[in-house]
Amino acid sequence: LNICLISVLPHQDGTFLFNEPLNIMGVWIALEDATIENGCLSFIPKSHTSNHITLSYTHTHTHENNTCFLEPIERRCIRNPNKKEFDTGNMLIFTGPVTQHEESEFVSCPVKAGDAVLIHGQVVHKSEQNTSPITRQIYTFHIIETNNSTYSKENW
Numbered sequence: 001l002n003i004c005l006i007s008v009l010p011h012q013d014g015t016f017l018f019n020e021p022l023n024i025m026g027v028w029i030a031l032e033d034a035t036i037e038n039g040c041l042s043f044i045p046k047s048h049t050s051n052h053i054t055l056s057y058t059h060t061h062t063h064e065n066n067t068c069f070l071e072p073i074e075r076r077c078i079r080n081p082n083k084k085e086f087d088t089g090n091m092l093i094f095t096g097p098v099t100q101h102e103e104s105e106f107v108s109c110p111v112k113a114g115d116a117v118l119i120h121g122q123v124v125h126k127s128e129q130n131t132s133p134i135t136r137q138i139y140t141f142h143i144i145e146t147n148n149s150t151y152s153k154e155n156w
Contacts, residue, residue: 006129006130007039007126007127007128007129008126008127009126010044010099010101010106010124010125010126011124011125011126012048012121012122012123012124012125013026013119013121013142014121014122015075015076015077016076016077016155016156017121017142017144017151017155018076018078018151018152018154018155019144019149019150019151019152020149020150020152021148021149022121022122023121023144023145023149024121024142024143024144025118025119025120025121025142025143025144026118026119026121026140026141026142026143027116027117027118027119027140027141027142027143028041028116028117028118028119028138028139028140029114029115029116029117029138029139029140030111030112030113030114030115030116030117030136030137030138031113031137031138031139032113032134032135032136032137032138033110033111033112033113033134034110034111034127034136034138035110035132035134036108036110036128037130037131037132037134038130038132038134038135038136039127039128039129039130039131039136040108040109040110040111040127040128040136041108041109041111041117041119041125041126041127042106042107042108042109042125042126042127042128043106043107043109043119043123043124043125044101044105044106044107044123044124044125045107047105047122047123047124048120048121048122048123075094075095075096075097075098075099076094076095076096076152076154077092077093077094077156078092078093078094078095078152078154078155078156079091079092079093079154079155079156080092080093081154091156092156099124101124106126121142
């Protein structure tokens with residue numbers, strides 16, 4: 001299986017690496033050119049600040065007298081609390097509703113090899129399936145501010 005041929009469904013990184021207050025940032029580095037043809041990243045612009053997600057609560061973050069209202073993550077990927085040691089069942093489960101997004105909301109973001117894309121933990125993003133003969137190798141990691149922040153014990 002060539003993993004480069006797999007699409008990544010729309011998601012927010014905070015779904016998988018939840019912390020409070022939510023302050024995760026993804027760093028996505030293209031090791032090769034990422035084009036529309038080979039499935040570059042696509043984003044819903046301003047989705048980290050708009051009402052693209054049905055919310056049950058709102059976090060407020062204050063920085064130097066400016067208040068920003070950030071949408072929290074309602075759908076989460078967590079450790080399966082019912083999984084026993086040595087059980088072959090699912091290690092991870094999703095909680096919360098699946099949010100549907102219109103394809104027209106997404107904007108493609110082609111980048112050159114060596115470019116780094118910084119991804120706010122609440123921005124909705126995805127990548128399409130690579131149907132071209134050209135690979136799309138990337139390296140990604142996430143940064144979380146640990147000062148006054150709690151990393152969820154439910155995270156994987």
